[in-house]
Amino acid sequence: MQKILIVEDEEKIARFVELELTHEGYEVAKATDGRRGLELAESGGFDLLLLDIMLPGINGIEILRRVRRDSDVPVIMLTARDAVMDKVSGLDMGADDYITKPFAIEELLARIRVTLRKHSSSHETPHDVLHCKGVTLDSERFKVAYNGVPVELTAKEFALLHTLMQNKNIVMSRNTLLENVWGYDYVGETNIVDVYVRYIRQKLDEKFGVKLITTVRGVGYVIKED
Numbered sequence: 001m002q003k004i005l006i007v008e009d010e011e012k013i014a015r016f017v018e019l020e021l022t023h024e025g026y027e028v029a030k031a032t033d034g035r036r037g038l039e040l041a042e043s044g045g046f047d048l049l050l051l052d053i054m055l056p057g058i059n060g061i062e063i064l065r066r067v068r069r070d071s072d073v074p075v076i077m078l079t080a081r082d083a084v085m086d087k088v089s090g091l092d093m094g095a096d097d098y099i100t101k102p103f104a105i106e107e108l109l110a111r112i113r114v115t116l117r118k119h120s121s122s123h124e125t126p127h128d129v130l131h132c133k134g135v136t137l138d139s140e141r142f143k144v145a146y147n148g149v150p151v152e153l154t155a156k157e158f159a160l161l162h163t164l165m166q167n168k169n170i171v172m173s174r175n176t177l178l179e180n181v182w183g184y185d186y187v188g189e190t191n192i193v194d195v196y197v198r199y200i201r202q203k204l205d206e207k208f209g210v211k212l213i214t215t216v217r218g219v220g221y222v223i224k225e226d
């Protein structure tokens with residue numbers, strides 16, 4: 001099991017990311033201040049670090065600088081919107097990637113996968129391809145196909161389909177889908193989920209005559225494998 005350390009002082013974000021990563025099968029450790037974060041990071045044993053930059057105690061850049069003295073563990077920085085200088089100094093200090101808050105969890109998960117894969121490319125592992133009713137979804141190459149015929153989806157459509165296929169046979173509420181695909185702090189119409197399901201249906205269900213996404217009235221959506 002791959003171990004991820006998240007150092008983030010905003011409890012809500014830290015908890016949300018911890019839950020999602022755990023759900024994805026990662027082992028997660030969490031620190032909400034810089035000192036504890038550095039302590040854990042230096043204790044080693046992690047496959048990846050998620051470091052917020054503005055932290056009480058020791059900031060994320062400083063943690064990164066100290067970790068980099070003797071470790072090449074992959075690091076993704078969490079930065080506030082438009083904090084260009086933070087990104088630059090983070091990358092200068094040897095961060096592998098950064099993600100701007102607020103972010104959608106699917107994007108964070110994708111970046112974690114890519115960063116981990118890059119890091120371990122020496123021992124090539126088969127990647128994650130989901131299958132259902134003739135539809136295949138390759139989460140790392142961002143490719144969807146129906147019986148080998150490529151289907152062009154936008155990033156959000158892809159993320160929504162990915163979430164539904166990953167949770168095959170589980171009814172997903174609109175709110176869960178909203179949180180997973182649009183982010184925990186999405187503000188706007190909840191019917192955005194319905195709109196995007198419709199887009200996917202146009203490109204898949206209707207085009208190929210496959211019944212992929214089932215509506216569960218009053219609740220949400222499910223992809224059922226018969």
Ligand code: CA
Nearest residue numbers: 009052054055
């Ligand atoms: Ca912070």
